[in-house]
Amino acid sequence: MWTRRLTxxxxxxxxxxxxxxxxxxxxxAYGIQKTLIxxxxxxxxxxxxxxxxxxxxxxxxxxxxxxxxxxxxxxxMADGKPLLSKEIIVxxxxxxxxxxxxxxxxxxxxxxxxGMQLRPQLKIVQGRMFQWGTQExxxxxxxxxxxxxxGVGEKIKFGGDQWTIVGWFDAGGNGxxxxxxGDEIQLGQAFGYTGAFSSILLRLERxxxxxxxxxxxxxxxxxxxxxxxxxxxFYAEQSEDxxxxxxxxxxxxxxxxSLGAMIGAMITMYAAVSNRTVEIGTxxxxxxxxxxxxxxxxxxxxxxxxxxGFTGLLLASFLQFFKISxxxxxxxAELAFNFSLSPSIIINSLIFSILMxxxxxxxxxxxxxxxxxxxxxxxx
Amino acid sequence: xxxxxxxxxxxxxxxLRTMLTILGIxxxxxxxxxxxTVVTAWYVGVEASSANxxxxxxSVSFIFPLPLAYRERIAKLNGVERVTFANWFGGxxxxxxxxxxxxxxxxxTFFEVYPEMLLPKDQxxxxxxxxxxxxxGEQLVERYDxxxxxxxxxxxxxxxGRWEFTVRGIYKPRDKTTDxxxxxxxxxxxxxxxxxxxxxxxxxxxxxxxxxxxxxxxxTISTQIDEFFKNSPAETKxxxxxxxxxxxxxxxxxxxxxxxxxxxxxxxxxxxxLGNTMIMxxxxxxxxxxxLKTLGFSTFHIVGLIGGESLAIAMMGGAxxxxxxxxxxxxxxxxxxxxxxxxxxxxxxxxxxxxxxAVLVGILAAIFPIQRTLSTKIVDGLRQIG
Amino acid sequence: xxxVSVQNISKSYWRDSLEIPVLRNISFDVPEGEFLxxxxxxxxxxxxxxxxxxxxxxxxxxxxxxxxxxxxRLNESQLAKWRAQNIGFVFQFYNLLPVLTAFENVELPLLxxxxxxxxxxxxxxxxxxxxxxxxxxxxxxxxxxxGQEQRVAxxxxxxxxxxxxxxxxxxGDLDKxxxxxxxxxxxxxxxxxxxxIIMVTHxxxxxxxxxxxxHLDKGELT
Numbered sequence: 001m002w003t004r005r006l007t008x009x010x011x012x013x014x015x016x017x018x019x020x021x022x023x024x025x026x027x028x029a030y031g032i033q034k035t036l037i038x039x040x041x042x043x044x045x046x047x048x049x050x051x052x053x054x055x056x057x058x059x060x061x062x063x064x065x066x067x068x069x070x071x072x073x074x075x076x077m078a079d080g081k082p083l084l085s086k087e088i089i090v091x092x093x094x095x096x097x098x099x100x101x102x103x104x105x106x107x108x109x110x111x112x113x114x115g116m117q118l119r120p121q122l123k124i125v126q127g128r129m130f131q132w133g134t135q136e137x138x139x140x141x142x143x144x145x146x147x148x149x150x151g152v153g154e155k156i157k158f159g160g161d162q163w164t165i166v167g168w169f170d171a172g173g174n175g176x177x178x179x180x181x182g183d184e185i186q187l188g189q190a191f192g193y194t195g196a197f198s199s200i201l202l203r204l205e206r207x208x209x210x211x212x213x214x215x216x217x218x219x220x221x222x223x224x225x226x227x228x229x230x231x232x233x234f235y236a237e238q239s240e241d242x243x244x245x246x247x248x249x250x251x252x253x254x255x256x257x258s259l260g261a262m263i264g265a266m267i268t269m270y271a272a273v274s275n276r277t278v279e280i281g282t283x284x285x286x287x288x289x290x291x292x293x294x295x296x297x298x299x300x301x302x303x304x305x306x307x308x309g310f311t312g313l314l315l316a317s318f319l320q321f322f323k324i325s326x327x328x329x330x331x332x333a334e335l336a337f338n339f340s341l342s343p344s345i346i347i348n349s350l351i352f353s354i355l356m357x358x359x360x361x362x363x364x365x366x367x368x369x370x371x372x373x374x375x376x377x378x379x380x
Numbered sequence: 381x382x383x384x385x386x387x388x389x390x391x392x393x394x395x396l397r398t399m400l401t402i403l404g405i406x407x408x409x410x411x412x413x414x415x416x417t418v419v420t421a422w423y424v425g426v427e428a429s430s431a432n433x434x435x436x437x438x439s440v441s442f443i444f445p446l447p448l449a450y451r452e453r454i455a456k457l458n459g460v461e462r463v464t465f466a467n468w469f470g471g472x473x474x475x476x477x478x479x480x481x482x483x484x485x486x487x488x489t490f491f492e493v494y495p496e497m498l499l500p501k502d503q504x505x506x507x508x509x510x511x512x513x514x515x516x517g518e519q520l521v522e523r524y525d526x527x528x529x530x531x532x533x534x535x536x537x538x539x540x541g542r543w544e545f546t547v548r549g550i551y552k553p554r555d556k557t558t559d560x561x562x563x564x565x566x567x568x569x570x571x572x573x574x575x576x577x578x579x580x581x582x583x584x585x586x587x588x589x590x591x592x593x594x595x596x597x598x599x600t601i602s603t604q605i606d607e608f609f610k611n612s613p614a615e616t617k618x619x620x621x622x623x624x625x626x627x628x629x630x631x632x633x634x635x636x637x638x639x640x641x642x643x644x645x646x647x648x649x650x651x652x653x654l655g656n657t658m659i660m661x662x663x664x665x666x667x668x669x670x671x672l673k674t675l676g677f678s679t680f681h682i683v684g685l686i687g688g689e690s691l692a693i694a695m696m697g698g699a700x701x702x703x704x705x706x707x708x709x710x711x712x713x714x715x716x717x718x719x720x721x722x723x724x725x726x727x728x729x730x731x732x733x734x735x736x737x738a739v740l741v742g743i744l745a746a747i748f749p750i751q752r753t754l755s756t757k758i759v760d761g762l763r764q765i766g
Numbered sequence: 767x768x769x770v771s772v773q774n775i776s777k778s779y780w781r782d783s784l785e786i787p788v789l790r791n792i793s794f795d796v797p798e799g800e801f802l803x804x805x806x807x808x809x810x811x812x813x814x815x816x817x818x819x820x821x822x823x824x825x826x827x828x829x830x831x832x833x834x835x836x837x838x839r840l841n842e843s844q845l846a847k848w849r850a851q852n853i854g855f856v857f858q859f860y861n862l863l864p865v866l867t868a869f870e871n872v873e874l875p876l877l878x879x880x881x882x883x884x885x886x887x888x889x890x891x892x893x894x895x896x897x898x899x900x901x902x903x904x905x906x907x908x909x910x911x912x913g914q915e916q917r918v919a920x921x922x923x924x925x926x927x928x929x930x931x932x933x934x935x936x937x938g939d940l941d942k943x944x945x946x947x948x949x950x951x952x953x954x955x956x957x958x959x960x961x962x963i964i965m966v967t968h969x970x971x972x973x974x975x976x977x978x979x980x981h982l983d984k985g986e987l988t
Contacts, residue, residue, distance in 0.1 A: 010656045014649060021645065049537055051472040056443060057537040091441045102630030105441060158440040160613050191444070192580070225540060246635075248716065249418070253642055256411035257649060263404035264653045267397055271660050327631040334631070382877070389865040671861040674822050675875045675922075676850025678843050758822040762857070 004275075008304065011268040014261040015308025015356055016315070021257055023316035023349045025250025027339040028324070029243040035337040036239040036328075039174035040231035043075075043207060044118055047200040047217075050227045054238065054331045055089040055107075055198045060226060062195040067222050068202070073213045075203040077114070084202035085115030088184055088193050091333055092158045094147040104147065104325075107333040108137075108158075109176075110184030110193075118201050119171065127152040127167030130182060135190075137182040138167040142336035146325045156180075159190030175235060178325070178336045201231065238330035245329070258356055261308075265360030269301055273368040280368055281376025294369035301361020302354060309353020316349075317341055383681065387688045390661070397657060398693060404653035405697025405741070406704065409734050412646045413705030414712055416730040419639050422629065424723045428557040429622035431595035433493065436588040436605055437624075439617040442468075445584035446614050454590060457604055459597045464489035465585035467570060471534040471543065479719025480520060480561040482534065483586075484570040491515075493591045496554040497562075503528070503549030511569050513548035519560040521550055523718055532563070539570065541577070561722040590618075647737050650697075654745035658690050662749030669753050670761025679754055686750045691742035698738025702731060769930060769962050770796035770819060775828035777814055777985075788814050790985040791828070796964060801956040803976030804966045810982040812966040813934055819964060820853050820932045821845045833929050850878045854923030858935035860915040862907040868894065868918045869903040875926045893921040896959075897951060913944025920951060924961070931955065933965040937972055949975045 040046075047068060052058035065086050068074075075083040088110035093103040113132065116122065130136035137156070144150045155162045163182065171177050188194065204213055210230055217228045229237075273280070280293055319339040328335040391398050436454065438444035445467070455463045467484040487508045491499055499515065507513045520526060526547055534543045545565045553560040567585070574582040592601055602618040609616045619627070629636070662669075669682055705726055713724045777789040788811045796802055804812045817823040819830055821837050822845075829838045832852060840848055849855075862871045872893055876886045894900045897917040907915055916936060923931055933952065937945035953975050955961045965976060973979055981988045 006659055007656050010652050010659075014652045017645065017649060017652075021642065049540060051476075051535040051537040051540075053470075053472075053476055053537065057470055059538070059540055091443045093439075093441045096630070102627050102633070104631055160615075194580070245720075249639075252712070253411060253415065253646075256407055256414075257646070259407045260404050260411075260649045260653055263400050263407070264649075264656055267400050267404075267653070267657055267660075270397060270400075324634050326634040385870075386863075386866070393865055667861065668863055671857075671863070672874070673846065674820070674849065674855050676846050676848075676853075676878050678846045759817055762822075762861075 007268050007271065011261075011265050012304055012308040012311070014264040015305050015353055016312035018254060018257040018261040018356070019309040019312030019349050019353045020316050021250070021312075022254040022352055023313050023341075023345060024319055024339065025246060025254060026345045026348065027316060027319060027341055029246045029250070030342055030345060031324075031337045031340040032246070032328070032335070033236065033239045033243050034340045035173060035335065036175050036235040037232055038172060039176055039235045041118070041203075042230070042232065043203050044231035045202055045204060045210065045213065045228055046231045046234045047202070047226055047228050048198075048234075050225055052227075055087075056091060056332060058198050060086070060197045060200060062197075064223060064226060065197060065200055067220060068200055068217075068226075071213070071216055071220070073205050073209050073216065075205045077117070082202065083114055083117060084200060085112045085118055086184065086197040087111055087115055087199050087201060088188055088191070089198040090187070090191055092156075092180075094143075094150070094156065097146060097148040105327060105333045106143065106147070106180055107178070107331060108180045108182065108187065110187035111181050112184050115184070115201060118203055119176065121172040122176070123170050124167045125170045127165075130166050132183050133186065134183065135161055135163050135186055136166045137163045137180055138169050139165050139181075140177040140179050140336075141168045141170050142177040142323070142325065143180065143334075144168060145323070146334065146336065159187070161190055173338070175238075175331075175335060178334050238328065241329040242335075258352070262356050262360035265301065265305065265356065266364060268304075269297065269361050269364035270367070272300070273297065273364050276368075277371060277376045280371050281373050284371070284373045285377065290369040293371075294365045297365035297368045298358070298361050301365065302357040305353045305357025305360065306350070309350055309356075312353070313346060313349045383684055383688070387685060387692060390665075390685070390689050391692060394661075397660075401654060401657040401693055402697045402700070405650050405694060405738070406701040408646050408650040408653070409698050409701025409738060410704045410708050412643055412737060413702060413726065413730055413734050414708050415639055415643050415646065416733060417705070417709050417724065417726050418712075418721070419636060419643075420727045420730060421721045421724045422632065422636060424557050424559075425625040426622055426629065428496070428555065428559070429620070429625055430496075431598070431620065431622070432592055433621040434590040434592060434598060434602055434605075434618055435621055435624040436590060436616050436618040437586075439606075439615040442587060444614070445586055446588065446616065448583050448585055450609065450614075450616070451585075451588065453608060454588060454605055457601060459592050459594060459601050460590055461593050462489055462493055462591040463588055464493045464591075465567070465588045466490065466564075467567060467584075467586035468538070469534075469536070469565075469570070470538050471536040473532065473534050477717060479717065480517075480563060480722070481559070482563045483565075484567040485564045487566045487568065490564065490589075491551075493589050496558045497551040498554050499549050499551045507548040507566075510546060510548050511566055511572075512545055514545035514563055514565040515549040515551055516547055516563050517560040518550055518552050519722060520563065523561070539573070541573070556725055557723060559722045561719060589621075647741060650694075650737070650741045651744055654690065654694060654697075654741055655748065657693070658686065658745050658749045659752075661689070662686060662753055666753065666756060666761045666764045670756070670758045670764070673758050673761070682753055683746075683750050686753065687743065687746040690746035690749075691739065694738045694742030694745070698735060701738070702734050705730075705734070767798050768795040769798045769800070769833055770964070771831040772796075772815075772819065773829050773831075775815070775818060775825050775830060777811070777818065777823075778826050788985050789818075789825070792982075792985075792987055793828075794980065794987065796962065798962055799956070799960050800962050800964075801953070801975070801977045802964045803973050803979045804964065804982060805968070805973060805979055806982035809984075811985045812982050815982065816932055816934055816964065816966050819930075820855055821849050822855075850875060851926065852929040854926065854928040854931045856916070856919050856923050856931070856933040856936045858938040860907070860912075860919045860939075862915055862918055862922075864907050867904045867906055868899065868910070868921075871907070871918055872922045872925050875922060879926070889925050890921075893925040894918075896924065896955075897921045911944070912940050913947055916940060916944070916948050917951065920948070920955075924955065924959075929962070931961050931963045933963065933967075935967055935969075936965065937967070937969050945969065945971065 049058035069082045077083050090108050091105045092108050094106050095103055130138050139150050155164050323338050325336040451463050464486045469482045469484050507515050528547050530547045532545045536543050598620050605618040606616050773793050775792045778785050778787045806812050818825050872890045897920050899917050937948055956963050
């Protein structure tokens with residue numbers, strides 16, 4: 001009968017839609033966090049200005065940097081020098097490549113050779129690495145998709161000069177993939193950053209020596225205005241605002257949707273019950289108990305919602321093929337990330353759909369179980 | 381008894397089902413209203429822009445400053461009435477979660493260029509005379525229980541060190557779109573400190589705000605300014621305040637687009653819920669509609685019955701949903717960290733959209749059942765068991 | 767004078783490409799004031815013929831005229847209008863709208879006319895008086911017995927003072943007493959109010975009340 005199939009299909013669609021949005025939102029928030037948390041190694045430590053919320057707003061003096069170099073527990077390179085990179089971050093505007101137009105913020109990082117060593121996961125995927133001491137730069141592979149004029153061989157103008165892109169790099173799907181890198185000394189000169197840096201990145205000698213290092217750091221009065229954090233922790237904090245925002249908005253929207261879907265399910269279930277009163281009466285007359293009836297309808301409701309939930313989740317999983325780029329509140333620059341699916345998101349989504357089925361189907365199932373046998377049999 | 385009565389009686393047939401449907405629509409309309417309000421809140425800055433103001437910033441990006449010396453040259457241009465400037469200060473007040481704009485501005489000219497910030501003259505004068513004074517918006521007064529004379533300590537990040545500003549004035553927003561949560565202090569004060577501690581960072585401003593006499597000349601003047609400073613170490617980018625704000629927003633375009641998409645999805649859900657109900661109702665009444673047709677009721681009447689019921693339910697859900705949007709947005713604003721959306725109003729356009737959505741859904745949900753009913757022959761309809 | 771003129775009417779249904787004839791080349795006339803009974807075994811096409819005369823179905827071939835209007839030539843919306851003014855239909859299963867009171871059910875056909883509210887009220891009350899149900903005007907169908915429901919249905923059928931009263935097994939779902947009541951009512955409508963009635967029936971008592979009987983078998987008049 002066309003109506004039964006149609007209304008069932010509509011109910012399943014409603015639930016699928018809700019679960020889709022639910023999963024998508026969680027996948028987005030998780031994607032941001034994953035991308036940023038992957039930025040950074042366990043052994044690396046970041047040093048910033050105390051009140052700074054991001055590298056952009058942080059300033060470290062040269063003399064402070066020199067003090068840090070002398071601290072114990074800093075790993076040493078083959079030539080005995082400390083494995084420590086003083087870096088500069090600035091933001092430049094590049095035009096978006098979509099027709100919508102407008103400019104986006106891109107982080108430009110002035111990096112040192114130590115900085116390259118501290119990020120071993122980096123690979124050049126097209127072109128080559130820039131030559132130190134020149135106005136050559138390399139660009140994160142994600143940038144190219146979003147922004148105009150970022151192909152290998154093209155030039156970008158900033159800091160009063162032309163900078164040539166000589167290669168694209170892939171840092172492993174993390175925050176760096178949305179940055180532009182160049183020689184720190186060259187960039188520093190171009191932007192007038194003499195004697196000052198945005199951040200310091202260094203590696204500790206041994207694993208698990210962070211707490212010891214921190215206490216040495218905090219003891220030194222010259223470093224009072226600076227703060228030290230694990231690199232991973234720093235990036236996790238960077239993603240917090242964005243992830244929180246998306247979660248709040250997303251979950252608010254999803255909860256509201258789910259109410260809508262549950263009401264749809266409820267209406268359909270009530271209709272199912274009233275269409276099958278004779279059936280129910282017959283079953284009761286044959287000896288089935290009330291709770292069997294309740295259970296049967298509840299199971300039916302759960303099946304509907306599970307199918308809907310599974311469908312929604314399946315559709316949402318396809319989102320993983322899409323990359324989004326948007327401005328990260330934390331760093332105020334573009335960040336590209338994927339929708340990421342995690343086992344907990346899958347479980348949560350399915351539980352959510354089952355919950356919708358239980359809540360939506362409960363009252364109608366109760367009504368079915370409460371039907372008076374005689375009246376039920378008589379109705380037609 | 382007119383057709384309307386029949387429609388109402390039809391709706392009352394299954395009170396529970398009708399109520400659930402209305403509830404479903406109400407919830408969706410409220411969600412729609414909330415979402416739209418978030419989107420319009422995002423664009424508040426655009427609404428607040430004045431056609432008489434241009435923003436000039438460093439063309440590379442606005443984190444790079446412009447020399448103070450530019451001011452004179454800009455002021456000399458034809459059509460320019462007044463030039464003021466500001467530096468983004470940032471810093472941390474209490475903790476990193478307290479969001480509101482903190483800027484160093486030119487005390488003499490800033491508030492003349494922004495007349496929508498209503499400030500009593502005596503407070504403005506007190507501010508001008510106190511080097512370390514500041515002007516705050518009235519929302520900050522509420523949020524942090526401040527009054528004139530209080531000292532506000534801020535831990536600087538871009539401009540390191542501990543800074544203290546004395547509240548000398550409180551501005552009230554003139555328009556609904558004006559941000560009532562800003563803090564402004566004297567650029568002179570910032571400059572002094574920079575000369576002392578970081579001389580290479582002195583003598584610069586974050587951006588210029590240019591008040592022009594004739595909005596139509598905006599494009600010409602913008603181009604003139606940028607041409608003037610082309611090939612100098614700090615090239616400029618000048619645009620209308622509106623374009624500048626829109627440029628900012630384009631960075632958030634993914635989020636805004638997603639929210640717009642979700643708004644449509646919400647409408648889709650309303651459609652599903654209402655459509656579901658209308659289809660069930662139509663199926664139950666096939667025989668009745670056949671009887672009505674036998675009695676001589678025409679296509680027009682049947683369409684009116686089904687469409688009328690659908691619209692009535694949609695409009696009721698819509699009306700309740702719209703009225704709930706107001707308390708809903710208030711709770712949302714309370715739940716979200718203060719400062720994310722300093723201005724959060726339900727705009728008339730949102731209400732209009734919600735209404736239209738309800739009407740549209742009411743019509744669309746009726747289409748399938750109407751089509752089904754009309755295409756069923758009278759004789760077939762009479763044969764149906766109800 | 768003939769109120770109804772059926773000429774060479776044939777009606778077939780198609781299952782895939784197989785033609786299933788229901789009525790084969792039927793012709794007859796019905797004079798004004800006639801009380802005609804159509805009888806025949808199940809599947810003989812009686813109801814189909816009735817539906818064609820009432821204008822709720824279309825023939826495959828042939829034509830039907832009612833009071834000089836060639837019904838078979840009218841389109842859907844013309845037919846609707848025509849039915850409202852000329853036909854009163856009584857169904858086997860009453861077909862009252864459950865959400866409306868007896869009064870409102872009878873009023874339904876009048877909503878299509880230009881009568882004022884007061885005039886409609888008068889007409890409805892009169893019709894209900896004829897069927898002797900004025901005391902239950904504001905009851906809902908579920909509060910009425912089968913016989914009472916059918917009487918409301920008859921009131922609905924006559925309230926517009928139609929040219930033709932069409933009844934499809936009007937007593938089919940009623941007990942003996944109620945059936946008799948209904949038949950007496952129909953007889954009264956025919957004799958006192960001079961209504962032309964065409965009735966399909968199985969019931970021999972109904973056949974008794976009719977003045978003329980026609981038999982249908984396998985789609986043909988016998």
